[in-house]
Amino acid sequence: MLIVQKFGGSSVADNERVLRVAKRITDTYRQGNKVVAVLSAQGDTTDDLYEKAYSVNPNASKRELAMLLSTGEQQSVALMSMAIHGLGYPAVSLTGIQAGIYSSSAHENARIRRIEPGRIQTELDKNNIVLIAGFQGVNRYGDITTLGRGASDTTAAAIAAVLGADLCEIYTDVEGVYTADPRVVKNARKIGELSFDEMLELASLGAKVLATRSVEMAKKYHVKLVVRSSFTDAPGTEIKEECKVENTFISGLAVDKDVASISLIGLRDRPGIAFRIFSLLAKERISVDIILQSIGRDNTKDISFTVAKSDLKQALAALETAKNAIGFTDITHNAGIAKLSVVGAGMASNPGVASKMFEALSDAGINIMMISTSEIKISVLIDAHDADRAANAVHDRFFMENEFEFAEKF
Amino acid sequence: MLIVQKFGGSSVADNERVLRVAKRITDTYRQGNKVVAVLSAQGDTTDDLYEKAYSVNPNASKRELAMLLSTGEQQSVALMSMAIHGLGYPAVSLTGIQAGIYSSSAHENARIRRIEPGRIQTELDKNNIVLIAGFQGVNRYGDITTLGRGASDTTAAAIAAVLGADLCEIYTDVEGVYTADPRVVKNARKIGELSFDEMLELASLGAKVLATRSVEMAKKYHVKLVVRSSFTDAPGTEIKEECKVENTFISGLAVDKDVASISLIGLRDRPGIAFRIFSLLAKERISVDIILQSIGRDNTKDISFTVAKSDLKQALAALETAKNAIGFTDITHNAGIAKLSVVGAGMASNPGVASKMFEALSDAGINIMMISTSEIKISVLIDAHDADRAANAVHDRFFMENEFEFAEKF
Numbered sequence A, B: 001m002l003i004v005q006k007f008g009g010s011s012v013a014d015n016e017r018v019l020r021v022a023k024r025i026t027d028t029y030r031q032g033n034k035v036v037a038v039l040s041a042q043g044d045t046t047d048d049l050y051e052k053a054y055s056v057n058p059n060a061s062k063r064e065l066a067m068l069l070s071t072g073e074q075q076s077v078a079l080m081s082m083a084i085h086g087l088g089y090p091a092v093s094l095t096g097i098q099a100g101i102y103s104s105s106a107h108e109n110a111r112i113r114r115i116e117p118g119r120i121q122t123e124l125d126k127n128n129i130v131l132i133a134g135f136q137g138v139n140r141y142g143d144i145t146t147l148g149r150g151a152s153d154t155t156a157a158a159i160a161a162v163l164g165a166d167l168c169e170i171y172t173d174v175e176g177v178y179t180a181d182p183r184v185v186k187n188a189r190k191i192g193e194l195s196f197d198e199m200l201e202l203a204s205l206g207a208k209v210l211a212t213r214s215v216e217m218a219k220k221y222h223v224k225l226v227v228r229s230s231f232t233d234a235p236g237t238e239i240k241e242e243c244k245v246e247n248t249f250i251s252g253l254a255v256d257k258d259v260a261s262i263s264l265i266g267l268r269d270r271p272g273i274a275f276r277i278f279s280l281l282a283k284e285r286i287s288v289d290i291i292l293q294s295i296g297r298d299n300t301k302d303i304s305f306t307v308a309k310s311d312l313k314q315a316l317a318a319l320e321t322a323k324n325a326i327g328f329t330d331i332t333h334n335a336g337i338a339k340l341s342v343v344g345a346g347m348a349s350n351p352g353v354a355s356k357m358f359e360a361l362s363d364a365g366i367n368i369m370m371i372s373t374s375e376i377k378i379s380v381l382i383d384a385h386d387a388d389r390a391a392n393a394v395h396d397r398f399f400m401e402n403e404f405e406f407a408e409k410f
Helices: A015-030 A045-058 A062-086 A118-125 A150-161 A196-204 A213-218 A271-282 A308-322 A353-363 A384-408 B015-029 B045-057 B063-088 B117-127 B151-163 B196-204 B214-220 B273-283 B309-321 B352-361 B385-410
Strands: A002-007 A036-037 A091-094 A101-103 A112-115 A131-132 A137-138 A144-146 A168-170 A194-195 A226-231 A237-240 A252-270 A289-294 A300-305 A330-343 A368-373 A376-384 B002-007 B034-039 B091-094 B101-103 B112-115 B130-131 B137-138 B142-147 B167-172 B194-195 B226-231 B236-241 B252-268 B288-295 B301-306 B330-343 B372-373 B377-383
Touching: A002 A045, A002 A150, A015 A062, A015 A131, A015 A289, A015 B045, A015 B301, A036 A062, A036 A118, A036 A150, A045 B015, A045 B063, A045 B252, A062 A091, A062 A131, A062 A137, A062 A144, A062 B045, A062 B091, A091 A118, A091 B063, A101 A150, A101 A368, A112 A150, A112 A226, A118 A131, A118 A150, A118 B015, A150 A168, A150 A330, A194 A196, A194 B226, A196 A213, A196 A330, A213 A226, A252 A271, A252 A308, A252 A384, A252 B117, A271 A289, A271 A300, A271 A308, A300 A308, A330 A368, A330 A384, A353 A376, A353 A384, A376 A384, B002 B015, B002 B151, B015 B034, B015 B063, B015 B130, B034 B063, B034 B151, B045 B063, B063 B091, B063 B130, B063 B137, B063 B142, B091 B117, B101 B151, B112 B151, B117 B130, B117 B151, B151 B167, B151 B214, B194 B196, B194 B273, B196 B214, B196 B236, B196 B252, B196 B330, B214 B226, B252 B273, B252 B309, B252 B385, B273 B288, B273 B301, B273 B309, B288 B372, B301 B309, B309 B330, B352 B385, B377 B385
Parallel strands: A002 A036, A002 A168, A036 A131, A091 A131, A101 A137, A168 A226, A194 A237, B002 B034, B002 B167, B034 B130, B091 B130, B101 B137, B167 B226, B194 B236
Antiparallel strands: A101 A112, A137 A144, A226 A237, A252 A300, A252 A330, A289 A300, A330 A376, A368 A376, B101 B112, B137 B142, B226 B236, B252 B301, B252 B330, B288 B301, B330 B377, B372 B377
16 A cells, blocks of 8 residues: 655654654554655744744745745654664655645745656655655745645645555544544544545634645545544544444534634625625635625625634735725724534534524523534634633534433434 | 855854844945855754754764755755845845755765856846855755765855856854964964965865865865954955965964874785775775885885774774785774874975974974975874974964064064
C-alpha cells in the first residue's frame, strides 16, 4: 500500500515526540508499505517566528513572512529524517519546492495549483520514506508561499490524490473526529465513520480537527482519510465516500467563535443590490457565511451576514467606502457572537431536527439571532457568552437522549 | 556603484543588531548604490541547530544537516528584509537556490560551481536591495548544500565577481585585518592595505577574519575587498591587487592551533612513495599542509606532515589500513602543536626575515619542530603551549622594533 501520513505540530513538538513519530512511520514502512509523511513545524515554532518577525517589523510583508515561517517545517522534516535514519531506515526530506508543490502566487493562504510528483516518486522508487514540509509551496516566480492554516492536512490530501495513495492518515493530538469539541462539550464522543460531505460541513463549521480543503481534495480524488491520535493506538475516525448508517441522524456539532455579523440597514429595494454587496466583498477576498435578508420600513430592506472576525475591519471599511454606490442608510456590526451548528446526512430524512435544536436552546434560555439551514446542517447565531452552554445543551439533547432511546429498545 | 556587503552571525545576532545592519545597508543604498547583502545565521542559531540534530541522531547525515542548518540563514534574510521595509526601503530576500548559487554535490563543504545571477539581476533592476542567504547552495539533484565554514564570505565574493561589483565589503566583529590576532598578541595593530596574496597566506594560515576561498575568488575576478566592523565606522582593511609599499616587509602574523602532525617512520626509499601517501589522503579529502622528508637509517626515510586536527583520526585510520601497500615500520602523531606564520610580500626581497623570526623564538626559549617557507611566508611548528607567547615574541620583534627604527630616522 501507498500511505500518506500527516503529523501536526504537537506530534513533533520535542525530541521524544519526534522519535515516537519516527517509530510510527517506520512501523508502517516495515509492514511493507510505501510511506510519504507530511510534517508541520515543531510545537510553538511558528508562533515564535511570527513574534520574531513582528518585533522587527509589525507590518512584516507576506512574502518575507512566508520565507521566514517555511523554515519551521523544513527543520521538522530534516530532524525527522535524522531520527528515522537513527532507527536504521532510509528516509529523505523535501521542502515544498523540492516536492513540486506549486501554488497560487499569493504569499499567504496560497492554494495548491498542481503537484509535480517527480521527485517524490523517484525517492519512493528508491525505497525511501519521503518526508515533506507541510504548509508551503512555490509560486510561479520561484518564491516560497505558505498555504494557510491547516494546510499541512491539505498538502497531505493533495499528495495522496496525485500519487493515487490508498490511504491518507491525519495524525493529531485527539483520537479522531468527535460529535462536538470535547474541551467544550463534556459528553462528546468519537465518531467511527463519516461521509466526506458530513466532514466538510463539520470542518467548515469550525470543527478544527481537519482542514476543509483537505476534505474537499480527498472527496474529489476518492482518497480515504483517517483521523487518529499520534499518541495512542486507538482506531480513529474514517472519512470516506459511503458510510454505513449510524444510529443517530446527526453526526456532530460544531461551535465557531471566529465570527462577526454585519447589518446594512435601509437598502433601497432594487434588483442586483445583493450582488453589489457580495461581489464587493469577494473582490476584497472576504468570505461571507450566513446571509439574512429582511423587509425594512418604507420600501427598504435590511441585509445581515457574517464574516470571519479577522475580516470584520476590512469588510466594514470596504462597505463604508461604497456606501453611496450601494445605497444604505446605516451599518451595524456585532463581534460578540458565535455560530452553533449541527450536521448529519440523516437530517434531510428526519424532520424535526431543527425544532429539536431550537427547543434545546429555548429550554436553556438561549436567544437565537439568525438561522441558516441546508440539506445536512442547521446553524444558528447566538451570543458568544452562551456558546459553550448552548453546545452542551444541544449535544445532550441529540446524543444523550438518543442513547437513552436506543437503550430502551433492549 | 554596485556594492556587495556581507554580515556575519554576530552582526545580526539580535533584533537591535538586525536593525543596525538594516540602517547600514539602507545608508549605502540611499547614497545611490545598488546593494546586495549576504547574511549568515543569527548568533548561535547554527550551533543550536547542530545540537538539536545531534540530540536526535548523533550520526546525522550531511544531507539532512544541510537541510536543517540552511534554515538559519533563510531566517536571517527574511528578518533583515522586514527590517529594511520598516525603514521604508525596498528589499527582497533570496535563499541560495533562489539566488542561483549552484554548488558541487557534496552536502557539506560544497564548492560554488557557478552562479546564475538572473534573479538577483532582476531584483536589482527593480531597485530592490537584495538579501541572500549565505553558506548555502543547491546541487544538481536540487538538494540544499552547505558551503562550509566561512562560506558566507565566499558567497559574497563570488556574487561580487559574477555581478562585476565595484566593491565587496565584509562586515565582521573586528575592525579589519590585524598584524596578529588581537586577543593573543597585545600589540597587534590594524593593517590599512594588503595584497590578495598576502591576505591569502594570512587567511590560509589561520587568520580567521576572512575565508581563504573568498580571497581567491576576489583575486581571480579583480574584486576589491574591504574588511570592516559592523559596529563602528572605522575604515577597515582594503585588500586589492596592488598595494603601496608599506614600511614593514612583513604584513602579519598568524597562529593556527587546529593542526596535528603525523610521522611515518622507516619508509623504503623507492620512487613514488610520497605520491602514494598523499594521493591516499587526497582520496579521503584530507588536506595536507607542511611536509618534511628526512633520511632515516638503513636506506629508509621518514616523512612528517601536518593535517587539520579534525582530520587526524581519519588520516591515521587510512594510513594504518594502507600500511603494507605504503610500506612503513611505524606511525606517530602529535596533536599538541601549533603553527606560527609570518607573511609579507616584502619578505622575498628582505633576506634575514627567517633568521630574525628564529632568533625571536630562540630568545623566548621556544623550540621549533618543523619549518616551511615560501616566497611570502615562513611557518614554524611549535608546541601548542608556547603558541601565544611565541606569537607575542615574534610580533614584537618585527613590528615594535620596526617602529622604533622608523622613529629613529626622524
